[in-house]
Amino acid sequence: MSAASSRATLIEVAKLAGTSKTSVSRFFGPERERLTPSLQTRIANAATALGYQPNLMARGLKGGGSRLLGVLVADIRNPFSVAVVHGIEQAARTHGYSLIVCNTDNDPEQEQQHLRLLKSYQIEGLIINAAGQPEAQLQALKHSGVPLVLLDREVRQLDVDVIGLDNALAIDMALDHLVRQGYRSILYASEPPAYASTRQERLQRFNQQAERLGIKSQTLILSSSAPDFETLTAFVEHPGSSPGAVLCANGNVTLAMTRSFQQLDITLGQTGLMGIDELDWCELITPGITTLAQPTDDIGHAAVSCLLNQLNGSAQASPVRYRHAPRLQIRGSTTLVPNF
Structure with a gap:
């Protein structure tokens, strides 16, 4: 047989x-x-x-619904992506859905290929953390009746639900904490912001708030090829008239800057270090790294809820913007220590 x-x-x-x-x-x-x-x-x-x-594929082809949801992430290695996909899977499973997860490695061309693939699998909804600006492909999916939710990053000229962190609030909370700790000179470190609306929002808010607060500010855009020791060294050695701190735009940047601190033998606290995104190892690095933790499970659950509301016809008339507040986790990296 x-x-x-x-x-x-x-x-x-x-x-x-x-x-x-x-x-x-x-x-x-x-x-x-x-x-x-x-x-x-x-x-x-x-x-x-x-x-x-x-046989979910057969059911989908017969018009019975595949019970499959597509999830397209820009970088599956990013701790945020891993954590939020976990939240999405939990919520989807509760409602009887399974996931097809695709990773684009921040490559817009791969993103387009994966979008074609997911459409062929008869997915009933799509959650996308966009790598580029795939307006045309997503508009076509939307017009074909596939519910869409944008995760973390927005896509121009695409009017659909967006779920993610309250980026303005995150920057405000970070600057408020650093100023309260005595830091008045801040280096903002980020990955290139060109294709990621989240990075653009955080950088823009940082510049606005730094000016409003009278903080001496610098920006460091990290290269994937090599760490920028020169900029960091100059900032540490000449922070201005007050102590300096480095604010990291996301978890990848926090890891890169922590490595740079170690290689340059920079004392945490003497020069502050703070990151957006909570990472498991942040509490293990002496004296611990202060972070703003994203509620990734809540974000994942909200994304699935938005898809299901669209599927059952209970979605709001206008697309929604769910911006979740981060949680401040204070550790020793932002406890100012004397420079002897």
């Missing part, structure tokens, strides 16, 4: 559960709640006993 012919069928599940084929189909589709709890339990037990797995 071939592997294909040995697979349990929907009819066999129905027979073992003592119910109809229609009821089993409803259980594995969007109408599960129409079944009584006891019948749901019988079908679940029968499916488990037989090792039955529904």
Whole structure:
């Protein structure tokens, strides 16, 4: 007997559960709640006993709904991406959906290829952390009836729900903390902001607020090829008339700057270091690195909720912007120590 012919069928599940084929189909589709709890339990037990797995692709091609959601992230190695996808998966699983996750490595061309791939899989909704500005492809998906949610980054001329961090609030909280700690000269370190609206928003807010607060400010745009020791060294050695601190725009930058601090033997606290995004290792680096933690599970859950609202017709008439507040985690890297 071939592997294909040995697979349990929907009819066999129905027979073992003592119910109809229609009821089993409803259980594995969007109408599960129409079944009584006891019948749901019988079908679940029968499916488990037989090792039955529904063919989601076939159901999607028949118009029954694939129960698949697409998630497209710009950089799967980014700690934010890993954490928020975990939140998305939790929420999707609760509602009976599975994920197809694609990574673009911040490459707009790969992004377009993945968008074509996800469309071919008959996804019922898409959450995208855009690498470029794929307006045309996303507009086409939207017009074809696929619900869309933008994660963290916006796309020009695309009027859909956006879920992410309150970037203005994050910068405000960071500067307020650093100023309260006694730092008046701040180096803002970021990855290149060209294609990421989040990076642009944070950089713009930093410049605005630094000027308003009378802070001496500098900006360091990191290169992927090599760390910029020269700029950091000059900032540490000549911070101005008051102590200096480095504010990192995201988790990748925090890691890069922490390595630079170590290689240049810069004392944490004497020169402050603070990052947006909480990373597991931040509390392990003596004396600990102060961060603004993003509520990644909440962001992931909100993204799925927005998709489901669009799918069931309960979405608001106008797209929403859900901006979540970060949580300040104070550690020793922003505790000013004397320079002996």
